[in-house]
Every structure is written in structure tokens, then in C-alpha cells.
Amino acid sequence: MENELHNFIEVWILAIISLCYCYYISSKLPKGISKLISLTPIFIFFLYLPLTISTAPLVGITAFFLSWLANFKLLLLCFDQPPLSPPPSNLFHFISLASLPIKPKQKTPSQNRSKPPQRSILFAIKVLILALLYHCYSYKQILNKNVVLAMYCVHIYIELELILALAATLARAMFGFEIEPQFNEPYLATSLQDFWGRRWNLMVTSILRPTVYYPIRRISTRLLGSRWASLPAIVVVFVVSGLMHELIFYYMTRVAPTWEVTWFFILHGVAVVAEVVVKKGVPDKMRLHPVVSGALALGFVAVTAVWLFLPQLDGVDEKNIGEYSKLMDLIKG
Numbered sequence: 013m014e015n016e017l018h019n020f021i022e023v024w025i026l027a028i029i030s031l032c033y034c035y036y037i038s039s040k041l042p043k044g045i046s047k048l049i050s051l052t053p054i055f056i057f058f059l060y061l062p063l064t065i066s067t068a069p070l071v072g073i074t075a076f077f078l079s080w081l082a083n084f085k086l087l088l089l090c091f092d093q094p095p096l097s098p099p100p101s102n103l104f105h106f107i108s109l110a111s112l113p114i115k116p117k118q119k120t121p122s123q124n125r126s127k128p129p130q131r132s133i134l135f136a137i138k139v140l141i142l143a144l145l146y147h148c149y150s151y152k153q154i155l156n157k158n159v160v161l162a163m164y165c166v167h168i169y170i171e172l173e174l175i176l177a178l179a180a181t182l183a184r185a186m187f188g189f190e191i192e193p194q195f196n197e198p199y200l201a202t203s204l205q206d207f208w209g210r211r212w213n214l215m216v217t218s219i220l221r222p223t224v225y226y227p228i229r230r231i232s233t234r235l236l237g238s239r240w241a242s243l244p245a246i247v248v249v250f251v252v253s254g255l256m257h258e259l260i261f262y263y264m265t266r267v268a269p270t271w272e273v274t275w276f277f278i279l280h281g282v283a284v285v286a287e288v289v290v291k292k293g294v295p296d297k298m299r300l301h302p303v304v305s306g307a308l309a310l311g312f313v314a315v316t317a318v319w320l321f322l323p324q325l326d327g328v329d330e331k332n333i334g335e336y337s338k339l340m341d342l343i344k345g
Contacts, residue, residue: 014280016065016066016070017070018068019064019065019070020065020067020070020074021073022064023061023062023064023065024060026057026072027058027061027078027082027111028111029112030054030057031082031106031107031110032056032107033054034051034054034086034089034106034110035099035103035106035107038050038051038054038089039089039097039099039106040098043091043092044090045091047089047090047091048087048090051086051087051089051090054083054086055083055086055087058078058079058082058083059079059083061074061078061079062074062075062079062263063077063263066266068264071263071264072260072263072264074263075260075263075264076077076113076260077111077112077257078111079259079260079263080216080256080259080260081111081113081215081216081219082110082111084219084220084223085109085110085219086110086126086220088222088223089224091159091321094115094222095109095115096098096109097170102234102274113194113215114191114192114215115191115192115217115218116191116192120231128180134197135174135177138170138173138174139174140169141166141170142167142171142174145163145166145167145170146167149163149180158318158322161323162317162318162322165317165322171196172195173193173194173195174193185332190237190311191217192214192218193214193217194213194214195211195212195213195214196210196211196214197211198211198212199310200306201306202302202303202309203287203302203305203306203308203309204280204283204284204287204307204309204312204313205284205287205288205291205307206309207310207313208280208284208305214273216253220249220252220253221249224245224248224249224252225245225248225249226245228244228245228248229242229245231239232245239292241325242288243285243288243289244279246282246284246285246288247278247279247282247285248281250277250278250280250281250284251274251278251281253275253277254273254274254275254276254277254278255274257273257274258271258273258274261273261324270324271323272320272321272323272324273320273321276316276317276318276319276320276321279316279320280313283312290343
């Protein structure tokens with residue numbers, strides 16, 4: 013495990029050096045093909061780096077931050093698109109925006125009216141649930157496999173949200189700006205469109221929109237017209253998301269993909285398209301109450317996850333939990 017920590021540190025040193033190249037050289041080139049060519053070696057390098065790590069928690073973080081988010085942000089930089097264009101005047105700011113799942117947000121009067129007590133209570137509840145999950149892992153031998161996998165998914169969600177909440181606090185202190193949240197209480201979703209577009213993994217959503225959704229929608233507008241142009245764009249976004257999840261699972265397991273995860277996202281893409289079509293054709297007064305539609309959406313997510321998504325975590329959960337415990341013991345000394 014100690015060697016793995018050294019590998020992890022070396023990987024991120026190399027990533028930072030690569031981003032320095034992007035900041036000082038590639039970002040100065042004119043947008044388009046020349047900048048794309050200059051960044052192509054970085055794209056390939058960031059796809060390779062996770063292969064040098066074998067510990068699941070470390071390779072998962074590296075793959076998500078570099079192979080997915082950083083590569084997509086750098087792709088947007090090739091065409092002078094935010095969040096890295098125009099390049100920040102501060103190198104540290106550039107590296108942080110490129111390699112971390114953070115996105116500055118503009119403050120508005122409505123956003124400033126936060127409810128600290130309510131957020132504090134939710135934060136405390138999530139910490140309690142996370143502690144309870146760690147305790148329940150001691151009894152996973154007597155629990156149903158799907159229950160353990162569902163516990164692990166909840167564990168990932170809560171832990172990621174808590175870590176990113178702490179990262180937002182640090183970013184606020186270092187940069188002086190607010191960071192958009194990674195999640196927006198997904199269990200309160202009122203539809204699949206609301207769940208995927210406005211509540212779940214918002215950093216990924218904000219990256220997939222300019223890199224995949226908007227270009228495909230522009231192409232579709234010429235072929236289908238503006239009314240239905242969003243439909244193929246939605247499906248392609250889910251396909252790309254599925255492929256990137258397959259890639260991250262491969263990094264973590266080093267097992268050839270079985271493509272169930274991709275089909276999970278394709279199924280949800282088709283379901284979101286169907287939802288959009290229904291909303292366009294059904295008057296507001298005839299639609300389901302948000303509580304009902306939200307329960308159906310979350311039920312659909314849960315059922316399809318047990319069917320297609322959770323089985324792909326079989327074997328990853330125990331390995332990840334065990335390696336995470338060893339990693340925490342090493343960090344604590």
C-alpha cells in the first residue's frame with residue numbers, strides 16, 4: 013500500500029507538470045486544430061496514468077479527475093470554451109480547475125439566502141449514515157449481495173458529497189468564489205430529467221453539456237428541426253456517460269467490460285427522451301403530481317441499477333472497502 017501511495021503521488025506530479033504545459037504553451041495557441049494537436053499527447057497520457065495505479069480508491073479518483081473531467085475540460089479549451097478559457101491568470105487556479113471536480117458559480121441574491129441550520133442537519137445526518145454503513149460492512153457476509161452493493165453505492169454518494177463539500181470550503185478560502193455542488197439532493201428528484209440534469213453528479217452534467225449535448229443538438233437541428241433536436245443529443249450524452257463509466261470500471265477492476273453499465277445509461281437516455289416527449293405532448297394539468305413522478309423516477313433508477321449497474325460492482329466493493337481501510341490506516345500512521 014505504501015508503494016501505491018508513492019505511485020499515486022508520482023502520477024499527480026506528472027499530471028501537474030502536464031497541466032503546466034497546457035497553461036504555458038497550448039493555451040497560447042489559436043483555437044481549433046493546432047491547439048487540439050498540441051493537447052492530443054496530454055489526452056493520451058491522462059488515459060494512461062490510471063493504469064499505473066492498482067488500488068481501487070486511488071485509481072477511481074485519478075480516472076474520474078484526469079481521464080474523464082480533465083480531458084473533457086482540455087477538449088473545451090481547444091475551442092476556447094469555459095471553464096479553462098479564457099485561461100486564469102494564476103497557474104494554481106488553472107491546475108485546480110482542470111484537475112479537480114470544481115466549477116465556480118456566480119452569486120445571486122437568491123443563492124445567498126442559504127439555510128445554514130437545515131444544511132447542517134443534512135450534513136450531520138449523512139455523516140451518521142456513513143458511519144452506520146461502515147459498521148454494517150462487518151456483517152456483509154450475512155447480507156444479500158445486492159443489499160451490500162446498494163450500501164456501497166450510498167456510501168460512494170455520501171462520501172463523495174461530503175468530501176466535495178469540504179473541498180468547496182477550501183476553494184472558497186483560496187480563490188474567494190463559491191463552488192457549485194456536486195450533488196443537489198438527488199433523492200428529492202421529481203422526474204428522471206430532474207434527477208440526471210439538475211441533481212445527480214452535476215460536475216459531469218456541466219461538462220457533458222458543452223462537449224456532447226450542444227454539438228449534437230446543433231447537428232440534429234439541421235436534420236430534425238428545433239422541436240426534436242434535443243432528443244438524439246440526450247441519447248448520445250447518456251451513451252458517452254456509459255462508455256466513460258465502463259472505462260473507469262476497467263481501471264478499477266482490470267476486467268474487460270461486459271457493457272451492462274453502458275446499456276444502463278442507454279436505457280435511461282431513452283427513458284428521459286420518452287419523458288421529454290410526454291411533457292411536450294401532455295398539458296401541465298394532466299401530468300402526474302411531482303411526488304408521484306419523483307417516486308416513479310427513483311424507483312426506475314433503483315430497479316435498473318440492481319439489474320444492470322450494481323452487478324458490475326460485484327467484487328469491486330469488497331476490494332475497494334478493504335483497500336480503503338488499509339489506506340486510512342496508513343495515512344493515520
